[in-house]
Amino acid sequence: MTRMPMTATEQAIAHLDAATWAAANTRMATKMLAEFSHELLIAPSKEADDEHVYTLSLEQGVQYRFAARVLELEHWHIEPGTLEKTVDGVPAALDAVTLVTELRDVLGIGPAALPIYLEEITATLYSMAYKIAHGGPRAADFVDGDFQRIEAAMTEGHPAFVANSGRIGFDSIDYRSYTPEAAAPIRLVWIAAHTSRAEFACSADRSYAEHMAAELDAATHAAFTARLTDRGLDAADYRFMPVHPWQWHNKLVYLFAGEIATGHLVYLGFGQDTYQAQQSIRTLFNRDHPTRCYVKMALSILNMGFTRGLSPYYMRGTPEINDWIDTLVRGDDYLQTKGFSILREVASIGYRHPQFEAAAPKTDAYNKMLAALWRESPFKQIQSGQRLMTMAALLHRDAEDASVIGALIDASPLDTDAWLARYLDAYMSPLLHCFFAHDLVFMPHGENIILVLEDNVPVRTIMKDIAEEVGIMNTEIELPGEVARLSVEVPEELKVLSLFTDLFDLIFRYIGAILHTERGYSQQAFWQQVADCVRNYQAAHPEFTDKFARYDLFAPEFKRSCLNRLQLRNNAQMIDLDDPAGNLQFAGTLVNPIARPPA
Template identity: 55%
Template structure:
């Protein structure tokens, strides 16, 4: 694992070299054309009679200019544009010109419906995404083959792409170049968190029922560090019993808390105790940290007031209050279901949380705002205790990973497992898709099951089970009348009937399986028709095992001929400051026609 910290000015730009810059612009342009076309924002024109086999030649005219983009592509299931990056050219007055992703966004601004107020930030996000991509393609990273043998955190920090659908997916607006070297997951720089004592009159601690505040501190900090912190408070003449201890991201302390909370610092409602002793690595979610000094200790997730992929990445102190109770209830609910228990599906509970409220922002701003979400933290279980000898963990995002040489990890992983592609895929679908189906149909329970939110537990590189994380903010019960315990009621949400099934069609089929199917087909590992046939068979097997749910299978038909196309980039392009309201996520969704359902042909006859 490489550790890179930019301690000299030149290091911050060492990876910004002409050849690398050209490479990452080509790759981002391929993705931009593919995903914007998938969302019908762009409509490439087929050049009739040109192409070979499934591949055809296309042109994309630049509005108002004698310029166009040319490329070879094929359309796969779910209108997935598989574009040959090497074929991508930009012609101006018939002559080749440089590929420039920033210029492309400006050229197609009107078709992309980017408002003048959103454009500067979106260009910043594209620049930052290119900057990070150049860094990742220029480092001495692990190859796809090496990642099939790598440890959990080496895989985590080796990921190249980020979210597969969003074009601007590594904005991280707020970080400077030195921060990138210190805190970006791919920089793999161990960091220590800053610990703060916060007055109990301003902060609230909550936890699962069998975890006390003192037990949490004993397990996460240890007696020696706790004693050192207690001495600091005593030296100031403060009573340690009046305070709670909570961690903060170093960036958050230096850039937000020390200034925006200056009144509370001055009044000793917040006391900075300095760095903790444990080293952590930032995870793909960027504000979550894995303890590498003592891996059995819990993850820590902190508020981080940077703008990334449509949201300021804060943590609400109000949400923190109920977070442990929600996690405890969902864990018990999942564990109490025989099918889920037999499948092995489980969650990593967010077991404790602390939220601090700044009364100036509370009193001065009535509406919801990122300014109210600058100072909270939570602790999440580590997955390592779940492992038996010979087993390993990988982020599910790795199934979409392509290394710097263009080799995909998934085919290499299957090849290393000793199973054929279809057998491996069946095991994966049983671990991942089957529990999601059951949660939806039997419990009205949905998660945000994208690659970064799941960890795969494997044996001989074959999936054994899926472990879900990031629970409290990204799960819901799609039944507003559900009877839930006190403190858990916010899980129950009202969603229009026709949109409920999109939690599977969009989040799983379009945002994950579309890419897995393309990787398997493109690499020659498994034709896409066979991939989708296996997905359909997984659904059919599940439905056959649960005949009592037949009415719900008919009501929310996964074999419907088509489903509504939900567009993530349209969301970000429309409002890159806050794409959706988490309290009512359905109201802001953007749609564009329908997608043909690739498993519809395999419906039971």
């Protein structure tokens, strides 16, 4: 008897069996205890008779017990398979949502935010169960893996955040249609936006016509134009605009109904190209024409501390900002020797709804529902023999707990020391230079960095997500036009955290732990590599000696900046983008693993 294919309703729950759900909860509870311990939200106690076994005792007889190693930067590596829960001494099932409710007082989450956070935790569990059920490629497969297959294989997103896949707003069909792990083909909705409401901007090396000719095939462009003409409209009065299908069906057809009815917005149809969602969920990669631009669009779902809209007001200056950063990078001899580059956001468009604009501040989510930008493809920047990989892959472990970074080292001609030195020189050295030479900081987490590999060795890095996540921390520098938006006032003592937190705590803490626990590569050896990279840069740039002293990367300790505390404090808007430093959450300090030994 032939089995009928599953319906969408059946597919939505196909991965929700008891064993998979238990595995997801174990993984989530383990991560929760590790990251909450790192942020000093909880303090497990070491058992008297075994220094590697810890217990966390809570109210009503609840106790968690596990074996762990506390590594550099107070990274808690909980040994797989050791986490157990008891209630009054009786074994109990691990449940991540229950764990949050048990910890609600120490987490400091308010009563209004708690149910939303529980929804985010549950949605992240749902996603984790999906990934467990589907397995994904082995770590060794990443060695020859396709750029987009690797992108879809990531299981953690941002590794520090516990609730990192909330995606509140998606239903179960949306999950299989639009999430990066589903990797389903997506075709974009295209609309025509009247120039009285919409503003298009582009880089100096292109025009609107040239950009659209590059992104739409001639037949599609002609068909879209004909639809305007058939309605008696002049195409010169409109700008073509891509819209995420979810945004069209769930937001725009309702909230922009008046704009559609009056012809300020005209539905054109679906484009021909298929795209794939990236880890940054509102950014899509063109699968049919990989050298065409990524498209990033407003997507009004709540995910990891923000509603993921796009500001039409920010879009106005995006290409100008990207051109300015690109010129700076290309004009810097040191950055060029390191091969460091950016993916320019070369065009943007934003639509202003007059009624929402009159009713709410420009920063409100209702004024961020219809905007898009186009970002260059990295395939235009690589040479023969090179391939691309998201840097998030270096923190990834497969279903058998094998690491991708380990597989890359094994498949390369280098030993661990030499491989790490090459990686740090490709990744960290340019960021050090941007900080010390230009007071320029990026958001260099794994999703925002693309590694260029040769023989499985990183040879250079490409930075993306520029306009929204770049800052100039010297307010005395006069910046032109829209670029002035990059000027950010940061207290002097916090400036160096852009390196300590973003690199040391959020990237190197995990890489060092993976290499130590999987391969026995010592923590001392790893952090010596980091220290050597810093010293090599400083030795090559004596002109910045004063800055090296002022922003001392060898200081004994640095402030512990806590991302989960941020999300727990306000999971609807973690930070004010106009004052990012003003919202940071700190908890004591971390011992700097590269601090100079005492004299």
